[in-house]
Amino acid sequence: MAHWTQLDAAPIPGGGTLKLLQRGESEFSITLGHNELMNSRLRGSEEALATLAAERLGKRPRPRFLIGGLGMGFTLRAALAVLPADAEISVAELIPQVVAWARGPLAPIFAGCLDDPRVSIREADVASLIRAGKAGYDAILLDVDNGPDGLMVAANDRLYDFAGLAAAKSALRKGGVLAIWSAGPDRSFTERLRMSGFSVEEKKVRANASGGGARHVVWLATAAAADRDWSPPESAPSRRGPRRR
Template structure:
């Protein structure tokens, strides 16, 4: 393990695992009692507070009337969204798309399994080891909800490949993966009025944003929209 300098007065971070993959480097760090996922040097998420990740799933479910709706979660991350979905018996099929094999391993055999809470063993759950952007563009699958959390938001992507997800082509692909009336929920580290307008321009209806206050700085948000029926 290597030790990284302190950040903003927090304890030092230990690198538990670091791997090179087709999308660059991904690392798992432990800082005090929490774990952090870092992609190409960019902080993605940690296990300190999963409220907004849970809201991502709950807000989508609240917008659905269908019995046993299906949901695609992208990506797996620290597992908060998946664990929350698996704990809700109303969901039918639960798919999670994750492009990093390392993150899947950290849940199956590593310390992140504590946070996904055995959800990977739920018979409703299917782990798709795939790039979400490519999956949305090329798959023929359809879902009642898409709950997307692969970046720090539409205005702060982890890799250039993800930029297209939040533009016309990506939103058209997301709509194509939804049943009519389905819900698109997108996590972001900050509100984006430009993304709200992009959703409307793409034909989504009932566009709105829910906020979760954080300890410091702007709130985390979940952007929500419905595919026209």
């Protein structure tokens, strides 16, 4: 079997390094330390993050999506495949090199989707865009970590605590959906979503588009309009440690 070759590396705010690896002609991997964050052969659950959210929303005029984390573009491409021509999709990517990889060595995987007129790439912290997006999105899709525990950037924890969930709910339009990818289940986070006033469905999805591979989790959380003024508790339940994806 061919060995992995490192193509590039990118520092992460707060410490740590992302590495882009290639094996053979067409397999790519992005790693953080000993954790593989994504692999070009495993796209099923990332695609499900978009398709499940779109199904939950149903047909809406000019739907606005915010995707947190560009990755290898699987969630973005899946969203483009199911959303109408008048949709608007903003993708927040904190690390500029990830965007450069998408236009460079990973360009065959992205297949020109960054040039779709529905897409805008924001080199920004998705948490900042959420806080600024009052009732601005029909769906917020988060795949910035291995789950709700801030593995890649410790500051990402603020996306998943009570204050972060309150901000996400405020940024959603009536009946909007917050969809979150995770490498595995987390009962305390499911409960936190419910305590934050969301109606929650936890979907188990396979890593491979063909239906094989590891079982990942996508939370689909919907907030009723009557819950929009909910205030977060002073403290949140504790989180588990990092998981390998």
